Amino acid sequence: MNRTELVGEVSEFAGLTKNQAEKGLEAFEYVVKSALRRNETVRITGFGTFKVRDRAARRARNPQTGASVRVKASKGVGFAAGAGLKADLNSRSALKKPVLVASAPVSAAPAKKALPAKKAAVVKKAVVVKKAVVVKKAPAVKAPVKKAPAVKAPVKKAPAKKAAR
Numbered sequence: 008m009n010r011t012e013l014v015g016e017v018s019e020f021a022g023l024t025k026n027q028a029e030k031g032l033e034a035f036e037y038v039v040k041s042a043l044r045r046n047e048t049v050r051i052t053g054f055g056t057f058k059v060r061d062r063a064a065r066r067a068r069n070p071q072t073g074a075s076v077r078v079k080a081s082k083g084v085g086f087a088a089g090a091g092l093k094a095d096l097n098s099r100s101a102l103k104k105p106v107l108v109a110s111a112p113v114s115a116a117p118a119k120k121a122l123p124a125k126k127a128a129v130v131k132k133a134v135v136v137k138k139a140v141v142v143k144k145a146p147a148v149k150a151p152v153k154k155a156p157a158v159k160a161p162v163k164k165a166p167a168k169k170a171a172r
Contacts, residue, residue: 022107043084053091060085 008016010032018028039057042049049057064080088096095102 020104051089053089055089055092056087058085058087059083 014025014028014032017023017032018025021028023031039049043057043059046059048059060083062081062083065078067076067078068074069076
């Protein structure tokens with residue numbers, strides 16, 4: 008799954024626009040990157056841990072020339088899967104989908120004052136939650152490569168020797 012597909016899946020599942028899902032992903036990336044830059048560990052319980060890994064300076068060999076080369080010290084990112092992620096990967100049952108909370112639409116009108124308790128009518132609001140139907144496209148299938156038949160080079164025969172008499 009690439010970034011575009013991830014944003015599309017998140018937007019469909021969470022009921023967001025693709026633009027909102029993209030901004031959420033960018034915010035997540037920014038927070039993780041800035042924490043890692045400060046050498047902090049980012050731990051998402053049940054999912055995993057992002058951690059800075061220091062690589063020491065070392066000597067290596069250039070495979071073409073065999074010459075010794077210096078490799079500078081650098082930092083890398085390590086990810087360790089959490090117990091929940093490992094359990095979900097190894098489970099044969101279907102993944103549990105998180106429960107989405109339907110938010111009430113925000114209105115621009117000011118709130119009305121409540122009537123006295125005797126005259127107040129009880130109003131029940133029905134919340135309709137639409138289920139997003141995920142339509143998965145079939146993966147692209149590459150056409151088989153048509154190869155030209157191999158052409159054999161003609162065999163060169165040595166000249167025949169004349170029989171000695």
